[in-house]
Amino acid sequence: MASDGDEPIPDSKLTRTKERWAREGRFLTGRDARPDADRLPPGQHLVRDWPVLDLGLHPTVSQERWRLHLTGAVDNPQIWDWARFMDQPQTQARSDIHCVTTWSRYDNDWQGMTTADLLVAVSPRAEARFVVLHSHDGYTTNLMLEDFAAEGAILAHSWSGKPLSQEHGGPARLVVPHLYFWKSAKWIERIEFRTADDPGFWEVRGYHNRGDPWNEERYSEPE
Numbered sequence: 001m002a003s004d005g006d007e008p009i010p011d012s013k014l015t016r017t018k019e020r021w022a023r024e025g026r027f028l029t030g031r032d033a034r035p036d037a038d039r040l041p042p043g044q045h046l047v048r049d050w051p052v053l054d055l056g057l058h059p060t061v062s063q064e065r066w067r068l069h070l071t072g073a074v075d076n077p078q079i080w081d082w083a084r085f086m087d088q089p090q091t092q093a094r095s096d097i098h099c100v101t102t103w104s105r106y107d108n109d110w111q112g113m114t115t116a117d118l119l120v121a122v123s124p125r126a127e128a129r130f131v132v133l134h135s136h137d138g139y140t141t142n143l144m145l146e147d148f149a150a151e152g153a154i155l156a157h158s159w160s161g162k163p164l165s166q167e168h169g170g171p172a173r174l175v176v177p178h179l180y181f182w183k184s185a186k187w188i189e190r191i192e193f194r195t196a197d198d199p200g201f202w203e204v205r206g207y208h209n210r211g212d213p214w215n216e217e218r219y220s221e222p223e
């Protein structure tokens, strides 16, 4: 579905199914991960195509209208337009995707800027400890600042040398490869630096607050 981002999030069948999986602990294997020996995290299987997963809204945001708001507990809050974003230091980064629904995809070539360079630009205040990503489809996801800043994390505008397609989050998305892919927000609109955590869309629907695939952090612990 195309939209410009103001619609309520649809209560889709897939969303309801994924909430049920969280309640049931679906796909948990209880096996131990050995990241150095095994490239595939526990309970994952390899795919060669690239599935599209989201809430069902594919917001249309042209590069002309695109703005990125960098807000919250930072010394230099900023609003970037596309030219300003493209003026930032450019990086290539290859990484594997691990989706909580159990597919993994190796060797994705992203181009964009590293989150480390983004942190240099905004200069987070000492008390900033969390990051919330806000997207044009109303999606949010939360990260610890260290996970946002991790090696390999990139604010990507291209994949395999081509502009990121709309269905995969173009014009720009986050990629945080050491966590399950739900932490990698598509159609990014705002990056909010916070002193306190604020669980996002899936994190309040039974998914783990951190989402480390090597520890199978798929779902939050039942109360």
Ligand SMILES: Nc1nc2c(c(=O)[nH]1)N[C@H]1C(S)=C(S)[C@@H](COP(=O)(O)O)O[C@H]1N2
Binding pocket: 050, 051, 052, 053, 054, 055, 056, 099, 100, 135, 136, 137, 139, 167, 168, 169, 181, 182, 183, 184, 185, 186, 187
């Ligand atoms: N804005 C936004 N970002 C999102 C989502 C979403 O619904 N909206 N879904 C997440 C989930 S659950 C996954 S698995 C990946 C899927 O990315 P892909 O469609 O490029 O494979 O996007 C993540 N980022």
Ligand SMILES: [Mo]
Binding pocket: 053, 099, 100, 101, 181, 182
């Ligand atoms: Mo996902």
